[in-house]
Amino acid sequence: MKIRLDRTMCDGFGTCTKHAPGYFSLDDWGYASLEGDGVVDAVDHDGVMRALLDCPAHAIIRMPDAES
Numbered sequence: 074m075k076i077r078l079d080r081t082m083c084d085g086f087g088t089c090t091k092h093a094p095g096y097f098s099l100d101d102w103g104y105a106s107l108e109g110d111g112v113v114d115a116v117d118h119d120g121v122m123r124a125l126l127d128c129p130a131h132a133i134i135r136m137p138d139a140e141s
């Protein structure tokens with residue numbers, strides 16, 4: 074799974090960093106950045122999906138799978 078983060082949509086709630094701290098970090102104003110290249114390890118799938126679903130601003134986007 075691969076995700077991206079649309080920082081123009083992020084409203085700075087910080088929920089994503091609680092669910093998947095290895096994938097998101099917050100700047101001084103509370104807005105999120107993606108850590109790494111957006112590729113999600115299988116073991117982290119649930120936490121990242123929770124972050125995606127709980128993001129109030131829908132700023133976390135799942136990319137279409139490259140192969141399936």
Ligand code: SF4
Binds near residue numbers: 085
């Ligand atoms: S949960 Fe969504 S709105 Fe909140 S900091 Fe993360 S990306 Fe931004």
